[in-house]
Amino acid sequence: MLSKKTKYGIKALTFLARQEDQTPVAIADIAKSENISVKFLESILLLLRHSGFLGAKKGKGGGYYLIKEPKDINMAHVYRILEGPIALLPCASHNFYEPCADCSDEATCAVRKLMTEVRDNTLLILENNTLADIAF
Secondary structure (H helix, E strand, O other): OOOHHHHHHHHHHHHHHOOOOOOOEOHHHHHHHHOOOHHHHHHHHHHHHHOOOEEEEOOOOOEEEEOOOHHHOEHHHHHHHHOOOOOOOHHHOOOOOOOOOOOOOHHHOHHHHHHHHHHHHHHHHHHOOEHHHHHO
16 A cells, blocks of 8 residues: 555645745645644655755745756656665565565576566556646
8 A cells, every 4th residue: 555655745846846936935834734743744745855856945935846847747757766776575576676585496486577567557657747747
């Protein structure tokens, strides 16, 4: 299942993408609009800022804003930042591969075969969607 961190991160990015003038938006405003805890949202937005998606302005009129165009924010990249591996098993992962301790032969493993197909299809969907595609 998708973690709340990833779900809320995508909701916050979508909220920011829909802002007409791209001026900074206070965390409290995003949290209220998207029904997310302010404290939890702070940690998510900080991660997204450190990952190069968001900028932040302090003080009066401060808040978070997108530093990239929504069309340039790929959802596979967002997913990996917030959630980690796209594959459901480490043996089926491209970027986080690890062999399974209980598997005697990966080449014939039915679970790995199925999870590789799930990964490939999930990756295809995420890579073919940008923030602009889902926000508008």
